[in-house]
Amino acid sequence: MAQRLVVIGNGMAPGRVLDRLFEKAPGRYAVTIFNAENRVNYDRIMLSPLLAGEKRYEDIIIHGDDWYARHGVTLHKGKPVIRIDRAAKQVHAADGTIADYDKLLIATGSKPIVIGVQGHTLPGVLTYRDLDDVNAMLSAARPGARAVVIGGGLLGLEAAAGLRAHGMEVTVLHLMPTLMERQLDESAGFMLEQAIKRRGIDVITRANTEAILGEHRVTGVRLDDGREIPADIVVMAVGIRPNAALAGNAGLMTGRGVIVNDRMETSDPDIYAVGECAEHRGICYGLVAPLYEMAGVIADQLNGTDRHYTGSAISTRLKVTGIDLFSAGDFADGEDRQEIVLRDASSGIYRRLVLKDDRIIGVVLYGDTSDGAWFFQLLKDGTDVAAMRDTLIFGQAYAGGATADPASAVAALPDEAEICGCNGVCKGKILAAISEKGLASLEDVRAHTKASSSCGSCTGLVEKLLSATLGDAYSPQGVKPVCGCTDLGHGEVRRLIVAQELRTIPAVMQALGWKTSHGCAKCRPALNYYLLATWPGEYVDDQQSRFVNERVHANIQKDGTYSVVPRMWGGITSARELRAIADVVEKFRIPTVKCTGGQRIDMLGVKKEDLPAVWADLNAAGMVSGHAYGKALRTVKTCVGSDWCRFGTQDSTGLGVRIEKFMWGSWTPAKVKMAVSGCPRNCAEATCKDVGVICVDSGYEIHIGGAAGLDIKGTEVLTKVATEEEALETIVAVVQLYREQGWYLERIYKWMARVGLDTIRNQVVEDAANRKALFSRFGVAQRFLQKDPWEERAKGADAHEFRPMADFARVEAVR
């Protein structure tokens, strides 16, 4: 007589168990299935194509009614099981149906996680888990209707793409900085974000949902930064939670899921668990491949074969038409690991392999995933790839084939191969120009053929052609790379950030082919500045790419303490400010107080932990950060001018204060020091500053490009203007031009030497419209930058910067 097998749940995992079981041991078990859904077994993997309208429900049915009939399976549709009676070996369904079992299979799957924010129960808030969810979404999907998808993981993105395909306006909110961060590294996450946005789907990362809005049904979502996004439906796709309650109530061991051993048995050997509800060796799987592997093991166990399940390597593929993305394994960096990276920004290809002991342990593929299965096989098999390592990244087609030396690869290209995609220049044309016109440099080639003159991504190829044609006669021009992470110089990087509209550090590194995955201490601060200056108000400052002084808004000293310099506008102070400074010095036992060269007071030796409290006290007396620590506007030094001095020609103090109040808070490529002197005797020493003003009877001489540090250099006169208004406008415009053109750490005098004073004068003095445009762009940036960083931190921002994570020295001292 057949044994009785009862299955709770009718998803893909138990379906696969039964398929295997009926193959191996037809008739051994009489099977009864309880299904909470009123349906047969369908392919949940295909929900996304169903939502996108690429498939119909009938297409995704795995087991039709005839299958159940053929195998003598009793299927209870729409009958959720409410209790397992292990003593009597019975299960009870909600409608009173009872079934006896010899073996029980729990396959209760998982529930979508719903974030319990305000409004989460409103009509129109959906999840994305089963056919009912898809139908709910489809009934809301009208062209022009608005959907917000919370969660930028696999399911969320598939839901977003599906809704977009129905003409909805879709916004994806993702808590983390990059999409699918659990499956993808930053670079691939960035490429994915770009591709999603190209489909007209808005993506907001670092988006923390504060509330779902609406009275009777959903009208929108509010983020914790106050932004509100209107929505007709909200889809929550933030993750799943195993359904383990039924098993737990029956006294089976549960953790996150129903705990099973390597035989897939729960703590009761007559009860198995499979699929998303099962927890094996601490892992709950949510992807189909491991669930199928578990299912195979259970089928064998039920059939009397003692096969074990030992866990699965997981690979992920995004099911959005037109976006090819594959990831598998572990792709964290590590010393015992090497990475092989292939980037081809123009064709949108990114491949990264992580190797350990000559074996692949991680794979990320974007753009062309055709080799995903092959890499994954090598990963699962632990194949030694040492012999094919040189060409491994190119995929299976190259395995064991000829070597792929890039220089010889370029040499081997046919003459008609396109080198510069922007300007449609082929290899033959470049070679002909080099030999016929006697070209010897990259600039020559750019001038004569236009190759590499637009986006610049083919620069490397052009250089290889030059060196292949000219041999040793070609020496790459003296472009000094930003750092070892790239061959591009600062100028090229700045130009490409604008030309290619690169908006994040990973985007720059990806698009410009950075040689390291996360840059270094030289390039990251530079990129952070370039992005901040290029995309004001949009780019999110990356604190971890800033030098410590700019991160904690004070100057680190040799002993690890900090110095604090409050702003004194134009060098003017007051009894109230001085009293506050004196109080702070005593209260925090600050060992040294010193006057700086820029007419400020410097408090040295402040403990890092004390900084926020010191700032709070200085703020209370009306003082803000002096930015003495930043690549920023430092000080505007002044003399007393016409207010007091018998020689003063203009109100130099007033102008200095006005400039400083207008320009403070701005970040610049390197520090900017200014001064305003009230007469040519120049007591404020304006002629060795980055920007200086010498007041004369008839107006204001504006000087730039002085230096009095490593180099000593007098300023050059940029222009002379008649009014204070014109002086301010010109100074702001020249600093803005420097903000837009300067290289990171390049002071104004070096920038001026590089681009020429005449060029600067043409853009700032001769061209009045351009001057006004520069002035206005500076003003736009200031709207975002002119905030006192001390006040923000005194009120608690970045608190982690100022406190140890743990203090064992103090704990024991108290004891």
Added chain:
Amino acid sequence: MSAPRHDWVAVGRETDIPVQGARLVRTHFGDIGVFRTASGEILAVEDRCPHRGGPLSQGIVHGDTVTCPLHSWVISLRTGKAEGADEGCVRTVPVKVERGVVLLAASALGARKAA
């Protein structure tokens, strides 16, 4: 590989440390910098650059190295050794993460047994 056995002490949560950043743990034996790399790995070293004693935890973290804020020595967080032409070494501190909690070897925190 046989890992040495340690007693472990919790010092905070993994998420207390910014990615590509570090936090400080103070002990009687000097400060320890606990770092979180871009790939999410947690590593810990003595917070004293072998060059002039700079606080490494304040440096810029890139890959599994940190650049000292005082004179830009680059120190491997994994081996403690200075990279490039510089020579020197800091002590690395055994660290592990369990359920999001960062644990340091007790021996490094002062609960040191007679060695």
